Amino acid sequence: MPCEIITLQLGQCGNQIGFEFWKKLCSEHGISPEGTLEDYATEGTDRKDVFFYQADDEHYIPRSVLLDLEPRLYNPENIYMSKQGGGGGAGNNWASGYSQGERIYDEVFDIIDREADGSDSLEGFVLCHSIAGGTGSGLGSYILERLNDRFPKKLVQTYSVFPNQDEISDVVVQPYNSLLTLRRLTQSADCVVVLDNTALNRIATDRLHLSNPSFSQINSLVSNIMSVSTATLRYPSYMNNDLIGLIAPLIPTPRLHFLMTGYTPLTTDQEVASVRKTTVLDVMRRLLQPKNMMVSAPLDRNTQHCYISILNIIQGEVDPTQVHKSLQRIRERKMAQFIPWGPASIQVALSKKSPYIQSAHRVSGLMLANHTNISALFERTLKQYDKLRKREAFLEQFRKENMFAENLDELDDSREVVQHLVEEYVAATTPDYLSWGLNQASTESQS
């Protein structure tokens, strides 16, 4: 069956959001925890085959590969756990995760290959991980690179969790990890959906009024985003039926492939009544408000940041004629600023909702946006890296691994790539962005 997707869950964070994601998918498709269809879900026209395959005994099994270098509570079938036991793990160190990846390459790719062989026409991989820890970032980076070699025609999309800036992390080398992972995300991923823990926590506290949001509360936000962003794949519709159709229009040039997300309505149960009458325009307008964005990027007054592209996935009872009116209103009031160097628009996909989940919201919407302001996030990473690097702090952990034993070129190179990415995003706000790329290319080839 076409456009199947294999999900790879890496590390603690990746597995947690993956777990929430599958929970959500199962409830949306009416699949019981045992993998059988619930009685009420047997007549559906939804496409379970995108994310699940059916075993011989009719059970639905997620196309997912769970990878972790530390043993945790999980115990499903398709899981790779490092045999090193409790003492091993990546120790929150990118270098360790990466080099362990090299060692376990065969075993991991045996699993992935088997999974790929089990699907009729695999479209791509979705990778869930955090960029700050050790396994998700290090092993994730390694797998990203290898996936490109091994499956050159398959898409690789990632859901990457960026660390929370508002609290002090217990992972001291987090800036190193983030920078090194960012390089791979820039070079080897086709599309990165950025999930910024800072913004997620803020949304949880400010918008959902949770004074101390738990991991699972945050993760359910994330899984919501993941499930809605794949809704057009899972429910038959006229457009965006495959991953490429979803992300290709959003990405005009190869490196500008980091997407922000926004979701509305974000409500707690008490507020449900007030959003019942939401219209398409309400939803689309709210999606353009920064407070609903899952990426926190401070406003940069020097640069006129703008949207490169927007895709809104609207779910619920929508009168299609309203879509045009809403688009018109947004355009008249100049609610969204677009790039000056090419055509751009808000694309609106109307998608079905799972019939099995009762929702109080008449209309809800998810925005996938390519916005130049995401560079602020990378800049933040660069700054933190520079701070650490200046002090030559915590480098001995990295030097232990072969990759960094002789020199730290890898770090310098990665910094250059990320710096370059930030510059490109900034350049994308100017009218002559298209020629900017060329100058850059020529200077690079000279050097």
Added chain:
Amino acid sequence: MLHDLISAVKGIGGDMFVGKEDFRFEVSNDLGFLHPSEFAIVHQILNIGTHYKKITNFCNTYDIVRVNTDKKHRCGLYLSSLAAALLKTAQTFHTTVVELEYRLLSDPHLPLSELLLTLQPTAPLLASLSSLVTQIEEKNAHGCMILEVLHKHTANSVAHVKQVLMRVEQEVHSVLFDQLTHWLLHGLLLDPHHELFIHFSSNEAPSEIQQMDALSLEGMENLSLSPECMLRLEMLPSHIPLSVAEKILFIGEAILVFEREAKKENGVVDTAAVSSLSGQVLKSREEEFKALINTLGQEPTFSIIQFSQVIETIRHCISQELWKLVMGAGLVAEVGDLKAVFLLGRGELYQTLIPSVTPYLLNSAPNANFDGLFQLAGRQVLLEEGMLEKFTLSLKTQLTQSSQTKEQPDKSWRSLRLDYHAKWPLHKLFTSAVQDKYNAIFTFLLDVRRAQFRLQQLWITQMRTKFQRKSEADRLQWTLRHHMSLLIDNIQYYLQVDVLESQHWQLIAEIGKTHDYQHLVRAHHNFLVSVSAQCFLNNTLVSNCLQHLLKLIHKFCSILESLFNNDSKGKNALLLPVLPLGTQPVLLNSTEQIKELNEAFERAAARLFFVLSNLRLHQGSQYTSQLIMRIDYNKYYSKNTAVRRFKPALNDI
């Protein structure tokens, strides 16, 4: 002499008043019996005789319904009933003459003027009748057209004549009412002489004509009607409006749908269910309607208002019954299925179908099993079996006509045709003419979809080469592809959301509102018309622009596809002398070609924008501005076209 005169008046000529071929009488006054002053009177009387003779002659010819033995005299129910009616009228005249004859016998000195005095009052009627007869014979009027002549005559006459003519008209109309009763209540067409304005046509001829003008929407007038029953406009009397005639046609046909074809198509299995439905369509009200028609027939005057009202009552009843039947057959779901397949509502189906069909069309294998591929794709995306069975995909084989088909796979894409097997009783709604409209839209949508698909596939190939090449050419490929795909995406969103989804939404709302079958048909018809209009299928200017853009996109895709193919083969490129696409060798000059394409594309896009803007200025249609807004959301095109149009102006100076 007076006896001779009287027998001449009765139509029998004698020695003195010689009957001629054209029913006239000639007075032979050789013996000089007549005083010149009597001539005038004799002539007046003879005139009456002439008229009478003409009428009786007509009556005698057409009195009985005869089998069509000789071509000269047509026969028919209308003619004979007219003849009978005329004969009755003429009878009064005949008695007058007989009475006169008695008086003459008893009073031999009856003056000639008395004769004239007695006969004179009948003259206008006879004159009128005879001119009626003459007209009918001259026009060779037949069947219902007799009604027209008669009706006009009645309308133009006065006083006594009018009353008599009305009686005649009523009698002839009764034939019509008789036929209509059978047709309206039982769907029976009892018309051995082809006199009614409704007829069964043979099946072959009209279907071909319908195919011819499949693309023009004007031909949609009769789309609800089956090809078997048709109006014969030349037989429609002008005092019966076309709209009423159409209603009459519809009613009878609807009954046919109910009663006859139900049995035929559903076979034995469903007969119980069907017959329980079919018999009862009019059963409950049959008597009522029969009475209505009867009273119509007894009315002394033919009132078109009453007539239309009765017809409308019956039509309404039938239409509601049909509505129940059609809704019972799941019309809403069926319309949804049509949208899903014909109008690409199920995107994933075509996402699967396009790549699987591509190789067959590239190698122009017209014998390939396209339906098999279609069914396979449908099963792959888990389309419901019941839905899939209703459609077949085939390649219209007109390929033999053009010799260059091998170089133009795009053409063969356009020959793909979907067929939909409507089940009873929906087949009246989705006739082949309707399906032709659907196919025209389908072809266009599929073309857009395919362009989108190819551009998306290019994206991933481009993505993979992103760090190997950093040249101007590379950058150009990216921007051009991106512009193309944005344009196509926006057109696609416009088509699917602004046009199809919205129109479908409206159609469903319409269907929900009405309880009348014919309103359904109209709503569906309107749906198709507005969809084709909003796809700009009828606007050659815009559709040419779109076609040109699509062509450029396909060209671009072909170039890049072969380029990447060669790339991935790397050094083995030399071992692959034959490029799969049959385009010119692209290895060397691809950069140039893409540059050219870029120019051409930007020009074409600007032109599309320009044409649409003009259209918006002149027509102000909402959908045009919708498309413009989609394409030009961040005003990129409005800025750029302004610059473009300004530039050549400067050059001219």
